[in-house]
Amino acid sequence: MKKIAVFAGSFDPFTLGHLDIVKRASGLFDTLWIVVAQNASKKCMFDALVRANLVKDAVVDFRNVKVAVHEGLTVDFMKSVGASYLVRGVRGAADLDYEQTVAWNNKKLCAETETVLLFSAPEHLSVSSSAVRELVKCGSSRKDLRKVLVKFVPVCVVAKLLSEFGKNK
Numbered sequence: 001m002k003k004i005a006v007f008a009g010s011f012d013p014f015t016l017g018h019l020d021i022v023k024r025a026s027g028l029f030d031t032l033w034i035v036v037a038q039n040a041s042k043k044c045m046f047d048a049l050v051r052a053n054l055v056k057d058a059v060v061d062f063r064n065v066k067v068a069v070h071e072g073l074t075v076d077f078m079k080s081v082g083a084s085y086l087v088r089g090v091r092g093a094a095d096l097d098y099e100q101t102v103a104w105n106n107k108k109l110c111a112e113t114e115t116v117l118l119f120s121a122p123e124h125l126s127v128s129s130s131a132v133r134e135l136v137k138c139g140s141s142r143k144d145l146r147k148v149l150v151k152f153v154p155v156c157v158v159a160k161l162l163s164e165f166g167k168n169k
Contacts, residue, residue: 003084010042015157016153084114091125092125149162
């Protein structure tokens with residue numbers, strides 16, 4: 001039986017921390033679905049299709065990784081692709097508390113769901129999508145913005161961030 005996993009999130013934008021989790025998870029499962037959450041109540045920098053395309057560009061070298069956009073419960077997507085595992089990245093204690101609650105709720109919704117927590121590599125502990133968004137919004141005057149952004153996001157994401165916000169420096 002194939003081991004199919006899902007790594008879900010808003011990925012707004014997709015970071016090097018996310019990419020590290022994908023690299024590690026793709027080695028653990030036969031198929032890893034990256035699910036870009038579409039949530040109308042959440043204000044995102046990019047729409048779901050743009051985010052999904054950025055993720056696809058970042059993970060193009062992983063043969064067993066697929067990308068999809070989904071609106072609704074992650075466990076429903078998991079059922080639709082035959083996934084039993086939900087991969088989550090954890091940076092610290094606050095993430096761990098949150099992920100434990102989510103895991104328990106997912107287990108209540110779908111008893112077959114197993115949550116697999118992968119802890120962030122030390123170099124990615126401070127990397128978050130919200131930090132990247134703040135950097136793009138407030139760091140536009142930096143002449144070295146491109147060099148700074150590559151410390152947080154894959155190069156393909158840097159290009160989109162800079163072109164989207166007219167900061168081709």
